[in-house]
Amino acid sequence: MTHPTPFGLHRRSLLKTSAALGAASLLPGLPGLAAAQGGAKKFAGVTLNVSTFSATYPKLLQQWLPEFEALTGAKVNFDAPSFPVYNQRVDLELSTRGSAYDVVNVTFIYSSRWINSGWLTPLDDYIRNPNLTSADWDLNDFLPGARAPETGKDGKLYGIPWTAEALLTASSRFDLLEKAGLAFPDTTDDLVKVLRAVHKKERVAGFVADNHYGWTFVPYLHAFGGDVFRKAPDDLFPTLDTPEAIAAGEYYANLLREFGPDGAITYQPDQVTQALKLGRVNFTDAGQLHLAQLGDPATSKTLKTVRFGQVPKGPAGRFPGTAVHGLGIPAGSKNKEAAWAFIQWALSKQTTRKAVAAGYGSPARRSDIDSAEFRQKQVINGSDLAKLSLDAIELASKTGHMKYRTVSVYPQIDQQLNKAIELIASGQLSAKQAFQQAQANSIAELKRAGQKL
Amino acid sequence: MASVLLAPGWRAEQRRAFLLGLSPSLAVLLVITLVPAAALLVASFTPLSLTDPAATFRFDDPLVNYRQLLQDNRFLGSIAVQFKLSASSVALQLLVGLGLALLLNGKSRVLEGARTLFLIPMVLPPIVVALIWKIMYTPDVSPVHRALEHLGSPVRSLIANPETALWAISLADTWQWFPFTMLMVLASLQMIPDDPLEAARLEGANRWQLFRYIVFPYIRPVLVVCGLFRLIDSFKAFPLIYVLTNGGPGNVTEVTNYYGFIQAFNFSYWGYASAIATVMLVGVFVLSWLVGKLGWSDHEQR
Numbered sequence: 001m002t003h004p005t006p007f008g009l010h011r012r013s014l015l016k017t018s019a020a021l022g023a024a025s026l027l028p029g030l031p032g033l034a035a036a037q038g039g040a041k042k043f044a045g046v047t048l049n050v051s052t053f054s055a056t057y058p059k060l061l062q063q064w065l066p067e068f069e070a071l072t073g074a075k076v077n078f079d080a081p082s083f084p085v086y087n088q089r090v091d092l093e094l095s096t097r098g099s100a101y102d103v104v105n106v107t108f109i110y111s112s113r114w115i116n117s118g119w120l121t122p123l124d125d126y127i128r129n130p131n132l133t134s135a136d137w138d139l140n141d142f143l144p145g146a147r148a149p150e151t152g153k154d155g156k157l158y159g160i161p162w163t164a165e166a167l168l169t170a171s172s173r174f175d176l177l178e179k180a181g182l183a184f185p186d187t188t189d190d191l192v193k194v195l196r197a198v199h200k201k202e203r204v205a206g207f208v209a210d211n212h213y214g215w216t217f218v219p220y221l222h223a224f225g226g227d228v229f230r231k232a233p234d235d236l237f238p239t240l241d242t243p244e245a246i247a248a249g250e251y252y253a254n255l256l257r258e259f260g261p262d263g264a265i266t267y268q269p270d271q272v273t274q275a276l277k278l279g280r281v282n283f284t285d286a287g288q289l290h291l292a293q294l295g296d297p298a299t300s301k302t303l304k305t306v307r308f309g310q311v312p313k314g315p316a317g318r319f320p321g322t323a324v325h326g327l328g329i330p331a332g333s334k335n336k337e338a339a340w341a342f343i344q345w346a347l348s349k350q351t352t353r354k355a356v357a358a359g360y361g362s363p364a365r366r367s368d369i370d371s372a373e374f375r376q377k378q379v380i381n382g383s384d385l386a387k388l389s390l391d392a393i394e395l396a397s398k399t400g401h402m403k404y405r406t407v408s409v410y411p412q413i414d415q416q417l418n419k420a421i422e423l424i425a426s427g428q429l430s431a432k433q434a435f436q437q438a439q440a441n442s443i444a445e446l447k448r449a450g451q452k453l
Numbered sequence: 454m455a456s457v458l459l460a461p462g463w464r465a466e467q468r469r470a471f472l473l474g475l476s477p478s479l480a481v482l483l484v485i486t487l488v489p490a491a492a493l494l495v496a497s498f499t500p501l502s503l504t505d506p507a508a509t510f511r512f513d514d515p516l517v518n519y520r521q522l523l524q525d526n527r528f529l530g531s532i533a534v535q536f537k538l539s540a541s542s543v544a545l546q547l548l549v550g551l552g553l554a555l556l557l558n559g560k561s562r563v564l565e566g567a568r569t570l571f572l573i574p575m576v577l578p579p580i581v582v583a584l585i586w587k588i589m590y591t592p593d594v595s596p597v598h599r600a601l602e603h604l605g606s607p608v609r610s611l612i613a614n615p616e617t618a619l620w621a622i623s624l625a626d627t628w629q630w631f632p633f634t635m636l637m638v639l640a641s642l643q644m645i646p647d648d649p650l651e652a653a654r655l656e657g658a659n660r661w662q663l664f665r666y667i668v669f670p671y672i673r674p675v676l677v678v679c680g681l682f683r684l685i686d687s688f689k690a691f692p693l694i695y696v697l698t699n700g701g702p703g704n705v706t707e708v709t710n711y712y713g714f715i716q717a718f719n720f721s722y723w724g725y726a727s728a729i730a731t732v733m734l735v736g737v738f739v740l741s742w743l744v745g746k747l748g749w750s751d752h753e754q755r
Contacts, residue, residue, distance in 0.1 A: 088718040095503030095721065211699075262592040263610030265702055271593070280593065412720050419703055426615045426702035441527065448521070448722055449502070 041073025043338040050342065051079045052105035052327070053086035056289065057162050057362075060355050061346050068345045074338050094119035097332040102339040103346075106150055106159035106328040112233075113408035114328075115152040115159075121329040122156035126340040137344060145397045146364045149406050150326045159326025160347050161364035165288040166392030167219060167311055167321035168385070172276040172283075172294065174307035176201050184307055188223060188251060188314045191283070195259045198282055206259030207283045210269040213421040214414030216285050217252050218404070219321050223314025224248035228404040228413055236446065237453050238413060240420070241439035244316075250431035253424035259283075265425050277302060285311055287323060288389045292361030295380035308383040310392060319401045320392035324364070361385070412445040490734070497731045501724035518728035528729065530704055531712040532736075538623055538708055539687040545627040546683050547676060550634025555664075557635070558642045568639065575632040583696035586625040590697060612697050615705045622693050622706055630686070634679040641675040642668070681744050688737050709733050 052058040058080045065076050081089065090104050094114055106114060114120055127133050139147075139157075143164050150159035171177060171184065176198045185191040191207075199206035209216040218228065226244035230237040239245065256264045261281055273290045275281040277300040293299070294306045311320045327346060329339045345351060352365050356374045368374055369386060378386035396402050404410060416438040423434040446453060498515035522528050553571060557564050574582065590612045592598040601608050611621040649667050658666070690708055694700060700707035700715070709729060717726030 091721065092503070092718070262598075263590075263613040266591070266610065266613050266698070271591075275593065415715070415719060419701070422701045423703040426613065428615050428703050428705075444525070445720065448725060449720070450500075 041071075043335075043341065044073030046072075046074040046335050046338045048074050048076045048102045048335055048338055048342055049079070049100060050076055050103040051081075051086065051090060051101050052325075053083040053107070054080040055163070055325075056360055057355060058105075060358055060360060061351075064351070064354070068342060071345070072338070072341055074335075074342070076342065094330055094332075098330070099332040099334045101330050102333040102335045103327055103342050104330055106326045108149060108323045108325055109405060109410055109414065111149050111159065111324075111326075112406040115150075116408065119331055120158040121331055121333065121336055122152070122154075122158060123160065123329070123340070123343075124156050126337075127157070132337065132340060133344060137348060141349070141365045141367050142347075143364055143366060143369075143393070145322070145393050146324045146326075148397075149324045150328070159328035160343055161324050161326040162347055162352075163289065163362045164324050164364040164393060165322065165362040166389040166396070167216065167285055167287055167323075168291055168388050168392065169283065169285050169309045169311050170276060170291050170294065171307045171309075172279055172281065172302040173198070173202070173204050173305050175305045176204065176282060177307075184309045185312055186309070188220065188312045191255070191312045195255070195283065199259045204279060205261035205264075205275075205281045207255045208260050208264050208267050208272055208275060208281045209256065209285050210272050211265055211267055211422070212269070212414075212418065213252075214410075214417040215321060215323075217248070217417060217421055219285065219311040219319050220252045220314065221245055221248045222319030222401050223312065223316055224251065225314070225316035227401075228410070228417075229407070232404040233407045236407060236409060236451055238416075238439055238442040238446070240413075240416065240442060241436045246431045246435045248314075249420060249424055249435050253421050253431065256421070256425040257427070260425075265422050276306075279305070287362075288385055289362045292359075292378070292380070292385060295377075295385075296359075304381060306381050306383070308380070308385055308388055310388060317399075318395065319399065320396060321405075322393050322396040322402050323405075326364075362389070409446055409449050409451055412449065413442050416442045416445070493727050493730055493734075496724055497727035499724045501727070503721040503723060518725050519732075521725065522728055522732065527704060527707070528709070528712060531707050531709040534619065534704070534706065535688065535708040535710070538619055538626075538690060538706075539684055541620065541623040542626040542630075542687055542690075543680055543683045545623060546631045546634050547680055549627060549631040550636075550679065551638055551672075551676065553631065554635045554638035554642060555668075558639060568635075571635060572632045574629045575636075577629070579629070579692040580696070582625065582629045583692040586621075586628075586693065587696050589625075590621055613702060615702050618698050618702060618706050622690070622697060625693050625697070626687070626690060630683060633683065634676070637675050637679050638672055641672045645671045677744065677747075681741055684744060685737055685741060688733060 058078070062078050062080065065078060068074070069076060080086070086105065087107055087110060090101065090107075091110060091114075093100050094104070095117070097119070104120075106120065127137075127139055139160075142161055146161035146164035147157060150161060151157050169185075174184070177184070177194060180194075180197045180201075182194050182197055183190075185194045195206040198204070221227065221244075224244045224247050226242055226248050227239050229235065230239055261267075261275065267275070269286065269290055272281075272284050272286055273293050276284055276294055277296075279302045291308060294302060297303055300306070310318060312318070327343045329336050329343070333339055347365075349365065349367060352360075352363050352368050353371070356363055356368045356371065356377070359377060361378060363369055363374065369390065375384070375386055378384060419441075420434040420438040423429040423437075424431050428434075429437065443453060497518055499511055500514075500517065557568050557571070577585075589595050589597055590610065592610050598608060598610075611617040645668060650663060653663055653667055688708075688710060691710055691714070694706055694708060694711050698706040700711050710733065713726045713729035713733070716722045716729060
């Protein structure tokens with residue numbers, strides 16, 4: 001039920017009108033949508049189906065949907081299941097060229113497969129069209145390193161990044177290190193030394209990591225001089241049975257086995273974040289998106305003791321993991337123009353700035369990253385999380401070590417790495433046996449995928 | 454068929470009525486059951502992969518998936534895991550269900566209340582059951598782990614330990630499904646006539662003898678049916694494995710169904726996954742036939 005206002009308007013109509021006027025004034029860079037101010041809405045009657053995995057930025061967009069709906073007249077169904085469920089669902093939908101979704105998240109590990117299979121719509125024509133995109137929307141403001149994984153072999157752009165994040169290291173109880181007279185570990189040897197000194201001090205376990213080891217372990221694999229493939233993306237012969245890979249596997253599984261909390265190999269990302277926020281575990285390697293939550297004064301008990309750093313340097317150097325996710329339009333979408341309007345709104349300077357103001361910790365626009373507001377929010381207990389992340393992304397773009405991640409067959413290898421680390425950490429196989437098995441299984445999987453090795 | 458429909462007489466009339474009455478249901482059954490199953494079988498003879506639509510209907514080497522399955526250690530291992538999980542969970546469900554049915558077989562409000570209470574796990578959605586057990590098995594948040602730790606007898610995480618992970622899943626599955634056996638056996642127990650029991654009591658039979666020689670032969674067919682239903686269902690174990698262990702640690706809880714899921718949904722090898730599903734389908738048919746034959750033949754002889 002709506003209540004008439006003193007001016008004869010209904011409250012809901014008034015709210016909608018105000019939202020439209022407010023949104024239109026906030027978003028001058030959406031050509032064709034400004035007509036909303038005159039009452040005509042460009043996409044009235046259109047229902048857009050948007051799907052991403054559940055994460056901070058999509059959650060903010062869900063809150064702000066009425067703004068887009070009031071501006072355009074479109075109705076938006078926004079669905080955000082968990083990461084694995086989302087990927088399986090959209091992988092299937094895209095492969096059938098279905099029209100169930102109009103906007104999807106272009107997931108990092110699937111981007112090459114989805115883009116190069118022709119399952120997504122190139123966005124270049126929309127971006128270049130002044131009737132659909134205004135000049136001040138500014139594509140070049142998005143980090144070049146974040147646009148690269150969203151670009152196809154044809155050089156066209158298929159997704160607009162909403163996050164560019166790095167895998168960093170955190171110590172939730174850095175005070176325990178200080179008490180022991182130790183500094184933040186810089187190398188893989190330092191990390192073990194530190195963990196030996198602080199593990200189980202004040203009932204705090206030393207180390208835990210998200211059990212997606214195809215993401216958390218690989219920086220160590222690189223640090224020990226190993227790699228996933230012989231030379232991605234051109235030579236995809238797996239290299240998981242090399243002495244370097246075996247040494248890295250032994251090292252990493254031992255971190256979990258010797259210094260992990262009970263059940264360490266079952267920890268998922270949110271569990272890791274909670275354990276760190278409550279100070280039950282000291283060290284982890286996690287994405288900046290998760291680590292930024294340790295700076296939340298409302299929920300983090302370790303806000304005053306946390307410290308962040310780069311992933312440790314090994315004998316071969318430092319190789320931080322990076323990840324990018326973007327919004328794209330499926331090839332089968334029947335509402336592509338409206339879908340583009342949604343992406344434009346969702347990733348406009350105004351919206352991303354608002355997200356940063358709301359505490360979003362992993363923007364992909366340079367202007368947001370450089371803004372004083374963002375930088376200030378990202379300094380948590382003296383550690384500049386944004387700087388660490390930018391340094392990591394820059395380093396990754398120089399070394400090119402993340403090329404393994406977006407090849408179409410990586411999901412197969414990713415799972416072999418998960419299994420191998422679990423097998424070693426749970427004591428079922430030695431590092432050598434586990435990685436030899438991972439190598440043999442990976443070759444079999446790649447042959448099944450029709451990969452010429 | 455045509456002769457049946459056209460033949461004169463009362464019996465022919467009956468047959469016509471049956472055929473005409475059944476044909477709509479048979480047609481629906483054909484469309485919703487047999488057609489997808491046939492599609493699965495056809496797909497299993499192709500290298501179907503969603504990333505390569507050109508391979509969708511290629512039949513140049515129709516047995517390639519089945520040949521690969523025979524050499525796939527992970528698949529063969531998953532069958533062994535499946536047998537362990539099915540055998541342990543079905544046996545536990547029958548034992549617990551039977552035991553509780555015998556205890557709760559009576560007429561009182563307390564027993565009726567207890568019976569209703571024990572039915573709760575069975576009506577919960579599988580994903581909710583999986584989440585309940587995820588909490589129970591996660592030392593960080595588990596009330597059981599905390600209580601045991603408080604009592605000075607801490608227990609290591611059951612789902613992270615390769616020795617216990619499968620049994621932990623079996624236990625959770627039993628918790629959800631023992632009420633099915635309990636309910637069926639209770640219904641059967643309440644149909645046992647009093648006369649033979651009274652006569653046996655007068656002859657001096659003790660409780661065990663009453664159960665062994667009178668009650669058990671009555672409920673045995675029901676137990677066979679319960680076992681068969683649960684056996685078939687145990688091959689569909691998925692949410693518990695997905696939420697609790699993801700098939701790990703390593704592959705110790707990776708059942709065939711879960712392995713097929715990974716091949717289809719993580720890697721897009723739909724032809725290969727269809728071959729796995731087809732092998733499972735045949736396996737379930739054979740097992741069901743064996744169990745059914747075993748149970749019913751004895752029953753008929755009796």
